[in-house]
Amino acid sequence: MTLAHKLAEERRARLAAQRLLEMKEAELFSANRKLGRHARALSDRIERTEAEVVNVRNENRQVKSDLSVAHQKIEIAERRLWHSIRTIQDGFAFFNADNEMVGANDAYLSIFDDLEDMKPGVTYPEMLLVLTDEGIIDTQDLSPAEWRATMLERWNEPNPKPRVVRFWNGLYAKLIDERGPDGDVVSLALNITDTIRYENQLKKARYQAEAASRAKSAFLANMSHEIRTPMNGIVGMADLLVETGLGEEQQLFVETIRNSGEALLTIINDVLDYSKIEAEKLQLRPTTFDFEQCIHEVMRLLQPSARDKGVALLVDYDLFLPTQLVGDPGRIRQILTNVIGNAVKFTTEGHVLISITGKSQNGVCDVHVTIQDTGIGIPEDKVGHIFGEFNQVEDEKNRQFEGTGLGLAITKRLIELMGGRIWVTSEEGAGTCFGFQVSLESDPADELEIVKPDIAKALVVDSGELTRGILEKQIALLGITCSSANSADDALAMLDEGFGLAVLDDLQGAMDGFDLARQMRAKRPDLPILLMTSNAGLAEADPARASVNAVLQKPVPRQILFRHLMSLGAPETKAPPHPKAPMFVHTRSAAPAPPPRPMIPNENSRRALRVLAAEDNKTNQLVFGKMLKSLDIELTFANNGIEAVELFQSIKPDVVFMDISMPKKDGKEATGNIRALEKESGAHVPIIAMTAHAMAGDQEAILAAGLDHYLTKPLKKSLVIEQIKAVQLEGVRPAVPDQLG
Numbered sequence: 001m002t003l004a005h006k007l008a009e010e011r012r013a014r015l016a017a018q019r020l021l022e023m024k025e026a027e028l029f030s031a032n033r034k035l036g037r038h039a040r041a042l043s044d045r046i047e048r049t050e051a052e053v054v055n056v057r058n059e060n061r062q063v064k065s066d067l068s069v070a071h072q073k074i075e076i077a078e079r080r081l082w083h084s085i086r087t088i089q090d091g092f093a094f095f096n097a098d099n100e101m102v103g104a105n106d107a108y109l110s111i112f113d114d115l116e117d118m119k120p121g122v123t124y125p126e127m128l129l130v131l132t133d134e135g136i137i138d139t140q141d142l143s144p145a146e147w148r149a150t151m152l153e154r155w156n157e158p159n160p161k162p163r164v165v166r167f168w169n170g171l172y173a174k175l176i177d178e179r180g181p182d183g184d185v186v187s188l189a190l191n192i193t194d195t196i197r198y199e200n201q202l203k204k205a206r207y208q209a210e211a212a213s214r215a216k217s218a219f220l221a222n223m224s225h226e227i228r229t230p231m232n233g234i235v236g237m238a239d240l241l242v243e244t245g246l247g248e249e250q251q252l253f254v255e256t257i258r259n260s261g262e263a264l265l266t267i268i269n270d271v272l273d274y275s276k277i278e279a280e281k282l283q284l285r286p287t288t289f290d291f292e293q294c295i296h297e298v299m300r301l302l303q304p305s306a307r308d309k310g311v312a313l314l315v316d317y318d319l320f321l322p323t324q325l326v327g328d329p330g331r332i333r334q335i336l337t338n339v340i341g342n343a344v345k346f347t348t349e350g351h352v353l354i355s356i357t358g359k360s361q362n363g364v365c366d367v368h369v370t371i372q373d374t375g376i377g378i379p380e381d382k383v384g385h386i387f388g389e390f391n392q393v394e395d396e397k398n399r400q401f402e403g404t405g406l407g408l409a410i411t412k413r414l415i416e417l418m419g420g421r422i423w424v425t426s427e428e429g430a431g432t433c434f435g436f437q438v439s440l441e442s443d444p445a446d447e448l449e450i451v452k453p454d455i456a457k458a459l460v461v462d463s464g465e466l467t468r469g470i471l472e473k474q475i476a477l478l479g480i481t482c483s484s485a486n487s488a489d490d491a492l493a494m495l496d497e498g499f500g501l502a503v504l505d506d507l508q509g510a511m512d513g514f515d516l517a518r519q520m521r522a523k524r525p526d527l528p529i530l531l532m533t534s535n536a537g538l539a540e541a542d543p544a545r546a547s548v549n550a551v552l553q554k555p556v557p558r559q560i561l562f563r564h565l566m567s568l569g570a571p572e573t574k575a576p577p578h579p580k581a582p583m584f585v586h587t588r589s590a591a592p593a594p595p596p597r598p599m600i601p602n603e604n605s606r607r608a609l610r611v612l613a614a615e616d617n618k619t620n621q622l623v624f625g626k627m628l629k630s631l632d633i634e635l636t637f638a639n640n641g642i643e644a645v646e647l648f649q650s651i652k653p654d655v656v657f658m659d660i661s662m663p664k665k666d667g668k669e670a671t672g673n674i675r676a677l678e679k680e681s682g683a684h685v686p687i688i689a690m691t692a693h694a695m696a697g698d699q700e701a702i703l704a705a706g707l708d709h710y711l712t713k714p715l716k717k718s719l720v721i722e723q724i725k726a727v728q729l730e731g732v733r734p735a736v737p738d739q740l741g
Helices: 003-087 106-110 124-133 144-155 193-242 248-278 291-309 329-345 380-385 407-417 465-476 488-497 513-523 536-540 543-547 558-568 618-627 641-651 667-681 698-704 717-725
Strands: 091-095 101-104 163-167 172-179 185-191 287-290 312-317 324-327 351-361 364-373 421-427 431-442 457-461 481-485 501-505 529-533 550-553 609-614 633-638 655-659 687-691 709-712
Touching: 091 106, 106 185, 124 144, 172 193, 193 248, 193 618, 287 291, 287 329, 291 312, 291 324, 291 329, 291 351, 291 558, 312 465, 324 329, 329 351, 329 364, 329 407, 329 431, 380 421, 407 421, 407 431, 457 465, 457 488, 465 481, 465 501, 465 558, 481 488, 488 501, 488 513, 501 513, 513 529, 513 543, 529 536, 529 558, 536 550, 550 558, 609 641, 618 633, 618 717, 633 641, 641 655, 641 667, 655 667, 655 717, 667 687, 667 698, 687 698, 698 709, 709 717
Parallel strands: 312 351, 457 481, 457 501, 501 529, 529 550, 609 633, 609 655, 655 687, 687 709
Antiparallel strands: 091 101, 091 185, 163 172, 172 185, 287 324, 324 431, 351 364, 364 431, 421 431
16 A cells, blocks of 8 residues: 555545544534533523422411411410300300210309319210219109100200200209211200299299189179179069059159169170170171161160150161171170260260261172261360270269260270271260271172062152151162152142152151141042151051051161062052061070970860979069969979979979079089980970079080070060960960960
């Protein structure tokens, strides 16, 4: 190999080495660049990590600070909570799932009287054992073991019910335990000693109040009985004396005795009604009745006293308001009697007008009744007290009118019991207007069917403008055109105007109703004439009665007026029909009278009705005997219940009148003995209670003892005779003369 060749190879090797070096240097440069970038990235990460570490350290310091503050707050809250729990008087304790006490306040532990074992860690069963062994708890009717078993059973329930316990010192605690989801229990022991004592005081006060109420009721019942018993003699004998031949002065004396007795009886009834209302024992007995007729019955009752003073009684019943309503007719009649009676009592001249209006919707009538009078009125300062108990309009020193002052108070309570309201407006010296509103169901089944009579025009003659207006409205409802005259002269002057009917008042100044009727009859013999009078009984007995077609008692009930008009306008003239019988007749009997039995025609072969009367009071025996002296009966008296049972077996009466309060054996017990005797024979003799017991519940108790009917004293002769008339037996003569034939 030549030198040149070697140099060339060396040069090539050197060039290759140089290229290799350059390559390695490039690689090294590239590696250095990468290493630098990596170092810079690592440095950046280290810086970021250091920053994060610093942040974490700062956060840790903050968290530690916050935790320290939170722990401090928790400790403060716990101290405050336990301080609060310790200061309250009610017990408070925690138990874990193993029934171990975790903690309790002083009130909870105080009942254990500082026993050393009563501290956190003690179990609930151990606490129960201490309570019974130390005599801390009053187990009442249970033995200690039974009481602990009952309490443990309650404790283990998911939701223990509250339990009241009594401790040895008379304290009461109400245990309320709430179990958590992990089995822990929060236990409260509430001190209810004051509540229990207050409840006991209330019970004692209630017992005393009930005892006082019972004593008052017993006193009222006893006083009612004791007063009614002699009142039966007073009123009964007065009634009998009226029927005897008396002189004018004697008649006045007897009427005074009777009226005074009835006034005293009204006072007794007011007091009894008020006591029933106060005791909330007064009950309503709704039934269908004729409201319009009920008003007129009250008006007829008050008519004599109004007539004596010359006071006109007027009724204006809404022409489109139903009359058949559902309510307690006895109480409604009592309301009307109280309010209208007051109006009549305090009115010396003028009139008393009763207006009834209202509307009927969906079978219910909203009835408004106003009673307007022209009496003395009520002073403005006393209007607000008119419905108070024992209040009178007059001053106590110069009283002119008698009364208990309970009538309007009872009326207000009765109306409120019916869900209604009552009000009054008045002006002293110018009259008073009372009004009340009640809602009553309507019963259209027995409403009067109105048929237009064959009368075109009617003449109404009355000096009173109100009366004429009411009559004109009522007559116009039948399609009859009305004209009116306020005097007899005007009426006679108008007679030629073709009237088909004349309705006259009984007093027309110098010419009375009959005189006017006779003059009208002379001019128009065929003219139907109706006479309205405040004393129909006296008018019927007047020789001039033949001059009119009918006599109507004022105020005239609308239905009675309509029946007369329809009868007069019928194609064939005939006597007016009898007024429709009332839908409701108030009696004291609780059961209907037995149906009549066939009577044997041969009068001589029949015996008298046997009547047994059990009555221990000799005066009442005398009154009862005199009441029935005109009857065809055999009357026997028993002086007590024992004699009544004995005489029942010996004389075999057809009807028994039984006093309830009698010595040795009372009427209810005697009736029970009689009913027991009747079970053997299968017979049933009517037994009628005649009693002075008139308190709430007396009637029900008496009838439940087996009696058939109930009469209160003072006895009414008509009611006693009604019961006797109802007994009609084969082979027995009629006891009452009007039953003959």
